[in-house]
Amino acid sequence: MSHATTEDTATTGTAPEKSVAPKKKAALSEGKRAERKLGWLLCAPAALTMIAVTGWPILYSLLLSMQRFDLKFPDRTEWIWFDNYVTVLSNPYWWNAVWVTVLLTVVTVAVELVLGMALALIMHRALVGRGIVRTTTLIPYGIVTVVAAFSWRFAWTPGTGYLAEALGGEPVLTEKIPALLVVGLAEIWKTTPFMALLLMAGLALVPDDLLKAAAMDGASGWQRFIKITVPIMKPAILVALLFRTLDAFRIFDNLFVLTAGSQGTSSVSMLTYNNLIKGLNLGIGSTMSVLIFIMVAVIAFVFIKLFGTAAPGSDDGGKR
Amino acid sequence: MAEIVLDKVSKRYPDGALAVQEVNLEIADGEFIILVGPSGCGKSTTLNMIAGLEDITEGELRIGGQRVNEKAPKDRDIAMVFQSYALYPHMTVKENMAFPLRLAKVDNATVERKVSEAAEILDLTQHLERKPSNLSGGQRQRVAMGRAIVRNPKAFLMDEPLSNLDAKLRVQMRTSVSRLQKQLGTTTVYVTHDQTEAMTLGDRVVVMRGGVVQQIGAPQFLYEHPANLFVAGFIGSPSMNFVPATLENGSLRSVLGDCTLTDRVRQLVEGADAPREVIMGIRPEHFEDAALVDAAVLAAGGKFTSQVDVLESMGSDKYAYFNLTGEQAASAELQELAADAGSDDVPGDGISLVTRLSSASGAVEGASADIWFDADKVQLFDPSSGRNLTYTER
Numbered sequence: 001m002s003h004a005t006t007e008d009t010a011t012t013g014t015a016p017e018k019s020v021a022p023k024k025k026a027a028l029s030e031g032k033r034a035e036r037k038l039g040w041l042l043c044a045p046a047a048l049t050m051i052a053v054t055g056w057p058i059l060y061s062l063l064l065s066m067q068r069f070d071l072k073f074p075d076r077t078e079w080i081w082f083d084n085y086v087t088v089l090s091n092p093y094w095w096n097a098v099w100v101t102v103l104l105t106v107v108t109v110a111v112e113l114v115l116g117m118a119l120a121l122i123m124h125r126a127l128v129g130r131g132i133v134r135t136t137t138l139i140p141y142g143i144v145t146v147v148a149a150f151s152w153r154f155a156w157t158p159g160t161g162y163l164a165e166a167l168g169g170e171p172v173l174t175e176k177i178p179a180l181l182v183v184g185l186a187e188i189w190k191t192t193p194f195m196a197l198l199l200m201a202g203l204a205l206v207p208d209d210l211l212k213a214a215a216m217d218g219a220s221g222w223q224r225f226i227k228i229t230v231p232i233m234k235p236a237i238l239v240a241l242l243f244r245t246l247d248a249f250r251i252f253d254n255l256f257v258l259t260a261g262s263q264g265t266s267s268v269s270m271l272t273y274n275n276l277i278k279g280l281n282l283g284i285g286s287t288m289s290v291l292i293f294i295m296v297a298v299i300a301f302v303f304i305k306l307f308g309t310a311a312p313g314s315d316d317g318g319k320r
Numbered sequence: 321m322a323e324i325v326l327d328k329v330s331k332r333y334p335d336g337a338l339a340v341q342e343v344n345l346e347i348a349d350g351e352f353i354i355l356v357g358p359s360g361c362g363k364s365t366t367l368n369m370i371a372g373l374e375d376i377t378e379g380e381l382r383i384g385g386q387r388v389n390e391k392a393p394k395d396r397d398i399a400m401v402f403q404s405y406a407l408y409p410h411m412t413v414k415e416n417m418a419f420p421l422r423l424a425k426v427d428n429a430t431v432e433r434k435v436s437e438a439a440e441i442l443d444l445t446q447h448l449e450r451k452p453s454n455l456s457g458g459q460r461q462r463v464a465m466g467r468a469i470v471r472n473p474k475a476f477l478m479d480e481p482l483s484n485l486d487a488k489l490r491v492q493m494r495t496s497v498s499r500l501q502k503q504l505g506t507t508t509v510y511v512t513h514d515q516t517e518a519m520t521l522g523d524r525v526v527v528m529r530g531g532v533v534q535q536i537g538a539p540q541f542l543y544e545h546p547a548n549l550f551v552a553g554f555i556g557s558p559s560m561n562f563v564p565a566t567l568e569n570g571s572l573r574s575v576l577g578d579c580t581l582t583d584r585v586r587q588l589v590e591g592a593d594a595p596r597e598v599i600m601g602i603r604p605e606h607f608e609d610a611a612l613v614d615a616a617v618l619a620a621g622g623k624f625t626s627q628v629d630v631l632e633s634m635g636s637d638k639y640a641y642f643n644l645t646g647e648q649a650a651s652a653e654l655q656e657l658a659a660d661a662g663s664d665d666v667p668g669d670g671i672s673l674v675t676r677l678s679s680a681s682g683a684v685e686g687a688s689a690d691i692w693f694d695a696d697k698v699q700l701f702d703p704s705s706g707r708n709l710t711y712t713e714r
Contacts, residue, residue: 212373213406216477217420217467218394227419231410 058293064286071280084287093271094288101267104180105248108187112244113237115188116195123196124203141193149257152186156258176263183265186254191247195240202236203229242303246296268292322384322474323349324370324507329379331365331531339365341531342379347475350505352498354522356512357554358660362531363511364479370509371477372396383474394423399468403480405460407452407467414439414448417466424471438466441500458489465500475507482517494520515555519543527551529656545713549706550653552601552699558639558674559657562649565600565700572622572698574600575646575671579622582696585710589700592709599649599701604639606697607675609683610690621695629672631685640683640691642673653706 028036068080088094119137126133140148155161158169172178206229214224230237252269255261261270272292276285324347331340340362347353355363368374370381372393381389388396399420407416414435421431439445442462452460461481468476481497482490498521501508512518518525519539527534527542527550535547539555546552552560565574570586572579581589610623630641648671675691683689700709 207404207406209402209404209406210408212371212393213400213402213467214408214419215373215393216371216398216400218423220394223423228408231408234410 061286061289061293064282065290067283069281069283069286071282080283084283085291088284088287088291093266094268096264097266097268097271100180100265101249101251101269104184104187104251104267105245108184108191108248109241109244111184111188112192112195113241115192116199116240119192119196120199120203123200137196138193140190141197143190145190145253146257148190149186149254152182152254153258156182173259174263176265179259179263179265183251183254183258186258187248187251190254191244195244198240198243199233199236202233202240205236206232238303238306242300245299245303249296249299250292268295322507323347323351324475324509325380325382326366326370327380327382329366329369329381330377331362331369331374332377339531340369343533345526345533345536347507347509350507352501352508352510352521352523354510354512354518354525355528356515356518356525357528357534358656359513360530361528363513363526363528365531366528367477367479367509367511370475371398371400397473398475398477399471399473400477400479401464401468401481403483405452405464405481405484407460407463409452412449412451413444413455413463413466416452416463417470420467420471426471434470435466438470441469441503442466457485458493461485461493465497469500469504469506473506475509476501478508478510480512481510483512483514497521516557519555525555527554529653545711546699546708547711548653548708549599549601549651549701550657552701552708553654553657556603558604560601560603560699561673561675562654562701563600563602563644563671563673564647564649564703565598567594567596567598567700572600572695572700574622575624575644576600576602576673576693577622577624579693579695579698581698582620584696585698585700588710588712592707592711594700594709595702595704597703598709599651599654599703601699601701602693602697604674604676606694607640607677608692608694609677609681610692611682612678612680613692618692621692623690623692625688625690627688628683628685631683633679635679637679638677638681638683640675640677640681640689642675642691644671644673646671649703651701651703651706 065084066079066081067077068083069077123130123134123137153161153173155163156173158164158171164170164172170178172182210228210232211224214228219227250269251267252273255265255267255270256273259265261267261274266274268288269292272285272288275281275288279285324345326343326345326347328342328344329340330338330342332338343362343366345353355366357363365374369376370383372388372391372395376389380387383396383398408419411419417435417438418431421434426434435448436445439448442465444459444462444466447455447459447463452463455463461484464481478497482493485493494517497510510517510521512521522539524536525539525542526536529550535542535551537545542551542555546555546560549562553562563574563576565572565576567589570581572581610618613621624644626642626644628640629643632639632641648669677683677691681689698710701707702709
């Protein structure tokens with residue numbers, strides 16, 4: 001959407017009068033109604049599938065979260081409403097996991113944004129060997145996370161790993177802060193290329209003429225980047241951040257392989273897995289899933305609310 | 321404000337393509353100069369080299385007496401207006417216009433004053449708080465001009481600034497650009513492919529073709545004294561008619577009948593060492609309905625009779641189109657001009673001729689008409705080199 005607007009601003013000379021045409025709610029004609037009906041019919045299969053594979057599991061988790069439901073004590077199952085929530089939210093392990101998750105998310109996404117932007121700029125500007133640069137950049141993203149995590153684990157294991165040797169044989173994965181640093185590093189290494197790809201798509205939205213105009217207006221390279229490139233690609237940056245934040249918040253595989261959640265390095269997903277699958281406590285586990293779902297929804301809501309107010313060149317420009 | 325000097329400036333791309341070849345041009349302080357030519361002639365590249373957006377391969381560029389080849393665009397103190405306007409979509413009109421001043425760290429009060437002055441001149445005052453996406457094409461164009469004039473640069477560079485406007489607005493903006501330039505007195509280099517803009521706007525016009533400057537001069541001079549076939553065909557609308565002709569003892573033989581060269585033309589042709597086979601060029605206004613020409617004048621020209629193909633009455637005068645049988649004038653220049661105008665693939669053989677007759681003419685479409693042309697206004701060109709054999713400095 002923002003692409004179309006920028007393009008419009010930059011190249012065409014059409015008057016924007018059309019956009020302020022009075023909106024009238026006229027009664028739908030016969031043809032329009034038939035079209036709508038067809039539209040609904042065409043979406044129906046997809047919508048039904050979505051309800052079956054996502055709607056129902058969410059609802060089922062909600063139901064489970066309001067019961068005492070431990071497969072080790074199946075005959076003690078009963079409705080306890082929000083007691084599970086009280087249990088989880090008053091538990092220090094849960095809060096530790098929340099802080100670990102938030103910390104990992106914020107730090108890794110921030111670092112990925114900076115590195116990803118740098119890579120995107122390099123890929124965007126690369127005059128020679130563009131293909132090679134892009135391919136090599138993408139390699140980490142192409143490797144299965146668990147495989148990559150195992151290679152990180154071996155690398156950091158004293159006695160077998162070159163990274164551990166390089167640091168003097170310290171078992172870094174056995175202490176909370178060093179272990180989290182290693183996990184963060186593995187995450188960053190793995191997903192920066194994805195960030196770079198999303199940002200590169202955003203860079204392509206910035207018309208060359210604007211950068212030339214800014215150069216003529218007296219802007220240095222850095223000023224052009226900060227004052228022109230970044231504001232124009234802001235929607236792309238926000239989308240990349242949203243994707244990565246939601247993804248990072250659910251961090252599981254790297255943690256599972258590297259520390260298995262020991263030394264207080266559990267993320268919320270890790271803790272949920274331990275309760276739900278390992279502990280067979282469906283009630284508590286589902287409660288945690290629901291809480292994760294709510295937190296992710298809040299993140300998404302905040303981001304999308306942000307888009308609405310920040311999309312450059314959007315119609316609200318003149319009204320505010 | 322400053323003069324701009326291009327001293328044998330050339331541009332060669334890394335792949336070896338020569339985009340601009342040894343352009344020599346001295347632009348005086350306050351002059352309005354137009355670079356014109358078909359697409360790919362190197363006019364935009366030349367402009368970008370002046371701007372600093374493209375490197376100069378060879379030669380020297382001086383602005384205000386200083387060599388600026390190695391200077392970044394931001395250090396050259398020149399402003400540019402782009403064809404796409406290149407307005408910053410995330411800034412209001414005011415912020416757009418203030419942008420160069422903010423970058424130059426001008427204090428707030430001065431920024432306010434300069435922006436409102438520019439807005440006043442360009443009639444943008446009531447739009448200052450709007451975003452570019454909410455403006456019409458003409459308003460956007462004016463904002464782009466405003467951004468250029470706020471900081472009193474040494475020169476304006478304009479890259480086809482009116483091409484994205486519709487025809488009527490373009491004519492209107494053309495006059496205001498001209499007025500603005502006179503008012504500010506800033507050196508301006510203006511690139512266009514539209515010969516009408518070139519004719520109406522510039523103090524001087526530079527016609528380019530294939531990276532080479534063909535001729536530099538005042539618009540009227542180029543119109544009356546084109547240095548070669550290309551300039552003759554490019555300048556003027558409708559364009560000059562070209563007919564193959566043969567020079568024979570002081571007379572000119574062609575499908576337009578025989579005519580005796582006037583003394584002036586004969587001297588020029590002899591001085592230019594002309595070949596026997598030439599291309600004769602006549603502008604449409606140098607034709608007239610033979611019935612309206614005095615007998616005395618009639619003898620000083622050529623005359624032919626042909627069927628009027630199409631007749632367009634403009635009120636003040638009439639355009640009569642003819643299609644004469646015979647070989648078309650052939651030369652590389654003419655082919656390139658036809659390709660640029662998009663008429664190279666229009667079917668039809670024979671020579672098509674455009675004449676402008678006075679409104680009193682009795683010519684009728686489909687009927688035969690006697691047409692006279694002024695032999696003293698005939699221009700003769702060498703078909704192989706395209707050189708104008710009748711070229712004079714005056």
